[in-house]
Amino acid sequence: MDEDMLDIAEVAERSGLAPSALRFYEQKGLISAAGRNGLRRRYDPATVDRLALVTSARNAGFTLAEIAELLSAKPADSALRERLQAKAADLEERIAQLALMRDSLLHASVCLHDPLVDCPDFWRFVRSARPRPPA
Template sequence: MSWQAEEITIGELAERSGVPASALRFYERQGLINSRRTSGNQRRYHRTTLRKVAFIRASQSVGIPLSVIGEVLGFLPADVAPTREFWLRASECWSTELNDRIARLERMRDLFTECIGCGCLSFEQCRLVNPRDVLGAEGAGPHRLR
C-alpha cells in the first residue's frame, strides 16, 4: 500500500490538474481554493483541492462564471472534496441558467441565419444589427459612432 501525503505543493497541483500555477494562484485569490503556508512561506494544498479544481474547470467549460462557482464552493468545508451528490446539486442549480443561455444562442443563430438569407445588413431595418429599431427612436445620425 502506497502512502500519499495529505498535502501537495502548487507544482504538484498544477501538474496533476493540468492547470497552470498562475491560474491556481488566481483561484486562491478569488477564494475558490485555499492553501496553508509553510514556515518557508510555501503553499501547501490539501489533496481534496484536486477535485475542487476539476469542479472549477468543468463548470467553466459550460460557461458558469467564477463568481457563481465560488458561491457554490462556499457550501463545502475547506478540506472536503466535491462529491457526486454535490455535482448533481450544482447541476440542478445551473440547469435553468444553462437552458436559458441555450435558448438565447438558438435565437441568435436563427436571427443570424435569417440575416444572411436577407443580405441587407441595413442599419435601419435589420433585426440583428438594430433590433426593434432602437436606434431609430434616437433620431437621425450615426449613433453607433458616438
C-alpha cells in the same frame, strides 16, 4: 498529516493548471492553501478535485462569481437552486446545438457533394443547430 499535503507544483501538475492560475483562484476564494512550506503553498489533496469542478464549470460557461457561489452553496439557498436549474437548461440547449454541429461535421466527412457546403443534408444539420430565440 502534513506529509499528505501537496505543494503548488504538485497541484498544478495534477490539475493541469499553471501555478499562476492556482494563485489567481486562491485570490478569488475558489481554493485555499492549507499553509506553507517555506515560500511554497501547500494544499489539501481534495483541492485537486475542487479544481476539476472549477475547470469543468468554466468550460461550461460559468463565471468565477457563479463558481464561487456554487462552492459556498447551502441547501436552503433556493434562489441559487433556481439559477442552477436555469444554467442546466442552458447547458441542455448548448449540448443539443453541439450534437447537431457534430452530426453535420460527421456527415461532411463522408459526403460526396462538391463542394461539401452544397450538400442539403449538411445545411439541414447546420440550420437545426442555430440557437433558438428566447421564448
